[in-house]
Each structure stands twice: as C-alpha cells, then as structure tokens.
Amino acid sequence: MSFINYSSREINCKIVYYGPGLCGKTTNLQYVYRKTNPEQKGKLISLATETERTLFFDFLPLSLGDIRGFKIRFHLYTVPGQVFYAASRKLILKGVDGVVFVADSQIERMEANIESLDDLKINLTEQGYALEKLPFIVQYNKRDLPSIAPLEEMNKILNVNGVQWFEAVAPTGVGVFETLKNVAKQVLFELKKHY
Amino acid sequence: MIVVCPKCKIKLKVTDEKLTPEGTRFKCPRCSAVLLVRKPPVQIKPLEDKIIVAHEDNSIIEKVKKVLIRQGYTVVTSNDGVDTMIKAVKELPFLVILDVALPKIYGFEVCKRLKERAETKEIKVIFISSIYDKTRYKRSPASLYGADDYIEEHQIEEILSEKVDALRGINKETIEGPGEPAIEKPAPRVDAPPLPKLEPQTPPKVQPPAEVKLEAKAETDGAIEKARRLARTIVSDIYLYSSAKMEASIKNNNFYKVFASEIKEGQKLYDSRIPQEVKNKGDFFREAIDNFIEKKKNTLKI
Numbered sequence: 001m002s003f004i005n006y007s008s009r010e011i012n013c014k015i016v017y018y019g020p021g022l023c024g025k026t027t028n029l030q031y032v033y034r035k036t037n038p039e040q041k042g043k044l045i046s047l048a049t050e051t052e053r054t055l056f057f058d059f060l061p062l063s064l065g066d067i068r069g070f071k072i073r074f075h076l077y078t079v080p081g082q083v084f085y086a087a088s089r090k091l092i093l094k095g096v097d098g099v100v101f102v103a104d105s106q107i108e109r110m111e112a113n114i115e116s117l118d119d120l121k122i123n124l125t126e127q128g129y130a131l132e133k134l135p136f137i138v139q140y141n142k143r144d145l146p147s148i149a150p151l152e153e154m155n156k157i158l159n160v161n162g163v164q165w166f167e168a169v170a171p172t173g174v175g176v177f178e179t180l181k182n183v184a185k186q187v188l189f190e191l192k193k194h195y
Numbered sequence: 196m197i198v199v200c201p202k203c204k205i206k207l208k209v210t211d212e213k214l215t216p217e218g219t220r221f222k223c224p225r226c227s228a229v230l231l232v233r234k235p236p237v238q239i240k241p242l243e244d245k246i247i248v249a250h251e252d253n254s255i256i257e258k259v260k261k262v263l264i265r266q267g268y269t270v271v272t273s274n275d276g277v278d279t280m281i282k283a284v285k286e287l288p289f290l291v292i293l294d295v296a297l298p299k300i301y302g303f304e305v306c307k308r309l310k311e312r313a314e315t316k317e318i319k320v321i322f323i324s325s326i327y328d329k330t331r332y333k334r335s336p337a338s339l340y341g342a343d344d345y346i347e348e349h350q351i352e353e354i355l356s357e358k359v360d361a362l363r364g365i366n367k368e369t370i371e372g373p374g375e376p377a378i379e380k381p382a383p384r385v386d387a388p389p390l391p392k393l394e395p396q397t398p399p400k401v402q403p404p405a406e407v408k409l410e411a412k413a414e415t416d417g418a419i420e421k422a423r424r425l426a427r428t429i430v431s432d433i434y435l436y437s438s439a440k441m442e443a444s445i446k447n448n449n450f451y452k453v454f455a456s457e458i459k460e461g462q463k464l465y466d467s468r469i470p471q472e473v474k475n476k477g478d479f480f481r482e483a484i485d486n487f488i489e490k491k492k493n494t495l496k497i
Contacts, residue, residue: 021432083425083432084460086467107340110303115428122468153324156296 002097002191010073012058013187014095015180018120019102020112021081024141027170028102029055029078032180035173054078054092061184067191074184083115090123098135098187099124100179102168103158105140105148113158135186138165139179144172202228243363245288249273249305250323251298255348259292259323262355276300277417280308283315290319290362292355293342299417303340304424310341319343319362323351419476422469426483429461434487445491450484458484 002013017025033044041059058075066072079089093099101120103113121131138159140151151167159165164182168175196209203226213219218233246268248259253274260270271286273279276297283291283305291309293302300308302322309315322345344358433454434441444453451458465480473479491497 020428021435081432082436083428084457084464086464111424112428112431114301115425150324153295157301 002187003095004070005073009070011067011070011191012073012075013097013184013191014075014077015098015100015183015187016093016096017076017078017100017102018089018093018116019079019081019141020104020109020116021083023081023102023104023109023113023116024168024170025078025081025102026055028100028139028141028168028176028179029057029076031170031173031176032059032076033057035177054080054088067188072188072191074187076180081116083112083119086119086123089119090126093120093123093127093129096124096129096134097190098183099131099137100183101136101138101158102141102170103138103154105142105154106145107147107149110149110157113154117158132161135183135190136163137179137183137186138163139168139175140165141168141170141175143167143174144169198230198232200226200228200230202226243289245269245271245286246359247271247273247279247282247286247288247291249276249279249291249297249302250294251275251296252294255294255323255351258351259355262351263359266356266359268359274298276302276305279305283309283318284312287315288318290321290359292321292323292346295322295324295340300420303342304420306340306342321346321358321362323348418470418473419479422465422473422479423483425465425468426480427487429465429480430483430487433457433461442491442495445488446495446497450488 002011004011017028019025030044033041036059040061042057044055044057047054047056055078056075058073061072061074077092079085079092099120101117103117124131124134140154142148151165155162155165164186166175166179166182168179170176196211196214198207198209199205200207200223203223205223205225207221207223209221209232214232218231221230221232222228223230244267246263248256248263248270249272250256250259251274256272256274260272263270271282271288273282274297277299279291279293279297280300291305293305295302297305306320306322309318309320320342322340322342324345324347343362346355346358437454437457440453441450444450447453462480466474469479
C-alpha cells in the first residue's frame with residue numbers, strides 16, 4: 001500500500017519487477033535509472049548478498065502531476081530471481097502497489113517463467129493480495145534473441161487474464177518505458193480511487 | 196543377453212528370464228563389482244494409421260480431424276494434457292498434433308514427456324499455434340520443445356496433410372511451406388548399442404530404481420508434473436547462475452558436495468511448496484538433479 005509523507009507532500013508508491021532468474025529485471029531498472037533526470041531520482045541502491053541481488057531506487061516523475069497537491073514518488077524494486085530465494089521475494093512484495101512481470105522469451109526459460117508466476121501468486125496470496133486486483137503488467141523481454149516463443153503462445157501460458165503486455169529488449173530500452181509508464185498509470189488510477 | 200562389466204570390461208552372459216524392468220543385481224565374477232542390469236524396454240512400433248489431436252478448442256479439433264479423416268487416418272481427440280498422455284500411452288499413435296498451451300499439462304510438456312518415454316519416443320509431434328505473420332515461429336523443429344514440426348491454425352486446411360505425409364515419408368528434405376526457410380534436420384541420434392544399462396553399485400547404499408517406479412503412476416498426474424517442474428526449475432536455476440562451477444563439479448563427481456547450500460535452499464522451497472501426498476510418490480527433487488547431471492554428462496561427454 002502507498003504511504004504518504006506529509007512533510008514533503010508526497011505519496012510514495014512501490015512497483016516491483018518480478019520474474020525468473022536473469023530475465024532482465026535489473027536491466028530494466030538500470031535503463032530507467034540511466035534515462036531519468038538526476039534531479040528527479042534518488043540513489044540506485046543494490047541490496048546484494050553473496051548470491052542474491054535486489055536493486056532499488058526511487059524517482060519523482062514530473063510529468064505525472066499530483067493528487068490533491070501531493071506529488072507521486074515511485075519506488076522501483078527488483079527481486080532476486082533465482083527460484084529458491086522465495087523468502088526475499090516475499091519480503092520485497094510487502095506494501096506493493098504494482099507489479100511488472102518480466103518474462104524471459106527464450107523457449108528454454110518457459111518453465112522458469114511459469115514457476116516464477118506461480119511463485120508471485122503464492123507470495124502475494126500469503127500477504128493477503130490477489131494478483132487480479134493489483135496493477136499488473138507483463139513484459140516479454142529478450143525479443144531480439146533467436147530462440148524465442150511466439151507472443152501468442154506466451155500470452156496463452158503466462159497471461160491467462162489478458163492483462164496489458166509489452167515486448168521488450170531491455171538493454172536497448174525497447175519497451176522499458178512503455179512498461180513502466182503503463183504500470184504507473186494503473187497505480188495512479190488505483191490511487192485516485194482512494195484519495 | 197550379453198552385458199559388459201563397466202569396471203573390468205569382461206563380457207557376461209545373463210539369461211533374459213532373470214531380468215526385470217526395475218533391474219536385477221549381479222556380482223561380476225572377475226572384479227566383484229555389483230552391477231544393476233535392467234531389462235531393455237520393449238520397443239513398440241506406433242500405429243501408422245492413428246493420430247491424436249489435442250486442443251482446448253473443439254472447432255480446431257474438428258478442422259484438423261476433417262483433413263485427417265479425408266486422408267484415411269483414425270483420429271483420437273483430447274482436450275487436455277492429462278488425457279492426451281493417457282491416450283498416447285494407450286493408443287500409441289504414430290503422430291500427436293498438439294496445442295502448445297493445453298490445459299492441465301502444457302502441450303510442450305506433453306511433447307517432452309512423450310519423447311522421453313521409451314514406448315512413446317517414436318511418436319511424432321506437430322504443434323498447432325495460432326500465429327500471425329508478425330510473430331510466427333522462425334525456428335527449427337529441434338528447438339520446438341523437441342517436436343517434429345509445427346503448423347499455424349490458418350494453414351491447417353492447406354498444408355497439414357503435406358506435413359503429416361512428410362513425417363511418414365523417408366528422408367524428406369523439407370517440411371516447410373513454400374517461401375519459408377528450410378528446416379534444419381536435427382542430426383540423427385546415434386542410439387547406444389542394444390546393451391542393457393549397467394550401473395556400478397556400492398553395496399550398502401543402493402538407490403531404488405526411482406525412475407521406473409515413478410513413471411508408472413505419475414504420467415497422468417498434474418500435481419506430480421508440477422512438482423517435477425519446480426524441481427527442474429530449481430536445478431536449472433542453479434546451473435544458470437553457476438554454470439562453469441556446476442560443470443566442473445559434475446566432471447569431478449562432487450556436485451552434491453560443492454552445491455550443498457544451494458541444494459539445501461532448493462529442497463527447503465520444494466518441501467514448502469509440494470504437498471506431502473505428492474512427495475510420498477517419489478523424490479522428484481533428487482530425480483531432477485540426477486537427470487540434469489546425467490544429461491550434462493552426456494553433453495560434456497564425461
């Protein structure tokens with residue numbers, strides 16, 4: 001759930017990039033960070049242990065305007081993708097306002113995508129959320145690689161509820177901001193319902 | 196049947212009656228190594244006039260069925276992956292035409308399992324996909340989850356019969372439509388000589404023939420497939436993050452020691468996600484690790 005900072009007159013929202021190991025969550029976040037105006041963003045923080053890594057930074061997009069005089073600050077997080085760090089992922093999902101599921105389009109990662117999506121649903125349910133009720137976007141990343149599954153097939157398997165989805169090539173930025181903008185839009189829409 | 200002791204290379208004659216599919220243990224008379232000899236699976240030739248069509252959408256099934264019946268095939272239909280597995284094992288068709296995203300067990304998983312089982316590995320598989328030009332498959336069948344070919348929904352009436360013929364034909368060069376890139380034929384698999392599988396055994400700790408026992412019951416169970424998928428994902432994730440280290444440990448035969456902490460973490464997750472009743476049916480986590488090691492050994496030619 002978003003929290004309000006009355007002294008700075010900001011509403012803080014948390015967007016989590018979820019997905020299997022090495023699917024491009026970090027690359028997405030790094031691209032957004034690189035392309036964001038320095039005055040608008042905080043530090044890029046890496047919460048890394050020996051084997052897992054979580055990236056985090058917050059930024060204040062000027063273009064989004066405000067809600068009742070409060071500016072919107074987005075906090076973007078990635079989760080450690082490796083399947084057995086479920087506990088860390090659960091922790092990061094606490095207080096989430098929107099989720100981007102980054103799927104790896106390579107055929108050999110299809111099982112990992114399915115597992116990761118299951119894991120997301122389980123972790124959300126355990127915290128009292130339902131994926132269907134959250135702002136949620138699917139991003140099919142690595143579309144430039146040769147051995148990729150077709151979009152129809154990926155949608156059928158990973159996007160049964162037919163949420164908004166984007167193709168992406170994160171290192172070059174293709175689809176990165178479209179994904180972020182649309183999840184942000186959905187988060188704002190939800191916020192406006194409450195404030 | 197003649198078997199070769201892997202340790203001292205002596206040839207031993209074993210009477211077929213003594214062998215079971217689960218394996219029978221023998222002691223090598225020369226080096227005293229304990230060998231587990233398995234009865235080679237019976238090769239059943241799939242029925243050439245039978246085809247299974249599996250799709251969630253009955254209108255697609257009807258479309259495919261029409262083409263195949265016209266060609267004189269007997270068509271068996273199915274709407275989900277579990278049913279397809281049961282029918283494939285029971286009916287042994289020569290071909291299964293599959294939707295990739297079948298309910299219960301995904302089509303690509305059905306394909307993988309058919310190709311893994313001794314009695315069904317000869318069955319050909321064609322995937323059906325509803326692909327438009329923009330996003331159509333541009334890959335060889337070798338990378339289609341092990342399938343032999345694919346067809347797009349809008350092509351069923353025009354080229355399905357051609358593709359089915361191509362799979363029945365001998366050494367047909369291409370099975371693609373006109374103007375499309377030629378399909379690279381996967382290199383013919385050189386099967387090992389028909390010697391039964393031998394495994395040196397260390398007497399006190401004999402592994403139960405888990406695979407054989409599990410396969411018999413598990414094939415149709417979605418919950419078991421889920422457990423297997425989670426286990427496979429855990430193992431492939433370990434590899435993804437430490438491929439060089441993992442390959443070295445497989446070469447040095449100390450994978451379980453080197454990756455003890457990752458295995459422990461993986462086991463913890465596996466135990467928390469998989470219900471006890473599924474775990475009672477077999478150690479799928481261990482099975483996934485062993486299968487992965489086995490496959491890697493083959494690729495690395497160890």
